[in-house]
Amino acid sequence: MTGDFERELTKRVWSDDAFATRLESNPVEALQSMGVSVPPGVKVKVVVQQPDRLYFTIPPMRAPESPAPSAPLNQFDLWSSKGLFIWLVPVAAKFQLLALRSAAREAGERS
Template sequence: MSVNRVNPPSVHNPSDQITQVVTVDGRRLAHLSGQVAQDAEGRLVGPGDHEAQAERIARNLDASLAALGATRNDIVKETVYVVGYTPELLPAIFGPLRAGVREAPASTLVGVTSLFAPEYLLEVEVTAALPVEGRGTPAWREEQDLEAALTRRAWEDPDFAERLEREPAKALASMGVHLAPGVNVQVRLQKRDTLYYVVPPAKRPDEPDRREPVNLMDLWRSGDNFVWMLPERLKTQLLAMRRSFHEARTGTTATRSDHEA
């Protein structure tokens, strides 16, 4: 039960972002409807902006695939429809679609004059090979919150752990987590045999809260695993990251209680 990706040497492969031949042995296939840049309420995201629409489509793919226990790494074939295509648009389109992806699918790009409505610039249709039931579904997908899932995956997958420290935004994107513009996340992994404490700077009771970066690991149930380094004022963005993980895992929009968790 395997997926094999092959680039025959006699066939020109224009980019490492695609694979020329993908074979699937003994796996269930999921065929997703074409995804466009709509939020959960059906509103357009990124009018006039190919890259913004590609980012939203990537989020929709993450959520749809997560509901099946899969990720964009499990996509074996994709067709990308682009309104107003020019070669200069390739980075804007495939940057978001390939963020956090290690396995490139077989891919077709089609330039079109329009989609179902004029404001939509991209539509992406994919087929994914689902993980083998009982074997291929990673344990971290069963976790209910982002911190526990991220910790489990980092400890169980050394390649992911390395990417998490080197390119945290891309690593998080592979789990359905997306950072708000201007938010930078830094993750520091601990070895299992290492324990340390981070103590906030002392202040008098009448002093206002300080604005320097603070260690949130104890607040977010990750004190024995890893460290989030974020300014305290970015708490709302961190909550949004946790919600996006929940939505990707369940394929639903978080409720108000999820927002406040």
């Protein structure tokens, strides 16, 4: 791996249909096959974008059964990676995403 996690992941999905299917059905296992470990407690959902679909990702506004907020909260970041990749990340998971990206970069440097 080159250390550019998003580029390598995208390239692999575009060139390997079996990997793309596995990435959507079992992302942790698929990422492990690339040398990337998902931190414990982190759940990963991968959607391979289709050209004829529109996707909506609605971030959670509150914990289940807690009172509704009085004003909208900015609870997610929209991250882009060189125009190829978009992350929608709840604030609580941002540091876990950074750890995942760092692990991918380190795996690339070792190989």
